[in-house]
Amino acid sequence: MTRYYTKDHEWIAVEGNEATVGITDYAQGQLGDITFVELPEAGADVGIGDSASVVDSVKAASDVYAPVSGKVTVVNAALEDEPELVNTDPEGEGWLWKMTLADPAELAGLMDEAAYQAFVAEL
């Protein structure tokens, strides 16, 4: 499994043609207490950069963009009752949705973990 990152602070863990998407620890820290997550519909087609989900914190609502294009297969139903999982375990239990990739070549436009850490260090 390979994990990639976007400049908008999403992560995507890819295995073959399947992927899991969430927001990074840095993102959850910036958002603060998360109170609600609006998830995409399973079966929905998302384009690269589309707003696929909304994360509501006490402070504000923030879009989560699809890191690559594809079809949503499953969403994380646990977030309905426990949106705070995105705070406590953003890159694990707090994942947002799973998807099949439309074009794996799009992954080339994303950062690996080292590049993302360097990017965050500059913020």
Add this chain to the structure above:
Amino acid sequence: MSDTYEIDRIKEREPAGPLALALDHWHRERGGRMVEFAGYWMPVQFEGIIAEHLWTRSSAGFFDVSHMGQIHVSGAGIEAALEAVLPIDLSTLPLGGVRYSLLLNEAGGILDDLMVSRWGQGFYLVVNGATKWDDLAVLRESLPDGITLNHLEDRALFALQGPKAFDALEPLVSGDYPLSALTFMRGGQFRLGGVEAWISRTGYTGEDGFEISVPAESAAQIADLVCAQPQVKPVGLGARDSLRLEAGLPLYGHDMNEALDPVSADLAFGINKRRRSEGGFPGADVILPLIASGAATRRVGLVIEGRMAAREGAKVLSGDAEVGTVTSGGFSPSLERPIAMAYVPAALAAPGTPLSIDMRGRRLAAQVVPMPFVPHRYHRKGAA
């Protein structure tokens, strides 16, 4: 307009970039996440908004509100001069009394809301941080010669709010009378940790608590002293906003502004009884008829179904008709559900009225409820 006035105005113009508060370093050292607010770097949160919010509701939160404007006005004829600017009845404001008032324009619009305290000599005003430069200009223009206006920029202002605020503060103060002599909306001069302090039993969270004005040079010493009390933790702007929203307290620039009148804003209590019959304040010609007839729109509280919060600017609908706008909204940590303030037509302002909110294309079901959303727990005179 005199040259002197022009010079004053230039000197007091809002600075170009964010300024550092006296406690800037103190906040950063304690992990405060600093954001720009009202022209200052201010902490939006320390350990987290929900935790700080609930701590304030159950114990005591320490807030740095030094961005707010502290102003002292004095001089011969100050009462009449101030009553010409504000719709307040100063004849019923005793020494040490604090009262909510409104700075209005001639059209009846709200330029700011403020607190007025009677000091031994003159009056002490606390105005909003974002509006203080404009307020100072209005006051300088409106108050006659012979009135002295001092912008107390050398003072810091803190709030200590919550059910344990009294227990935390009481051992630290001394004065001519005990801290318990202060009831809601009363203030007095004390020594706090040996430092001269004006302390009033006021605040912006709906809880019992105090606001504390001290010399800026002693700000860090006082903050350390108060926060060393086991009941107290520092709280940022984020929780200040969610606390005041739950308390149904409007925020200037959001729930009221220059285009809104105090009757629509449900702030007509800021126009004191004698002034309603006598008038003689800015905007009286517009506001007094509105008090008699009622305003066409009203500020109301809304509770929202589900967990998605409605945010400022979202449209309010009745059926499919757009009828109003959300002016403040967010998740209520105490009620664990989203709440909001909005302006709606008077006919739709009754508690129980079903409405909906368009939030990013989603329709959220909402209902008008009485405010405050969370009951006030002020320490009123005569109460147990």
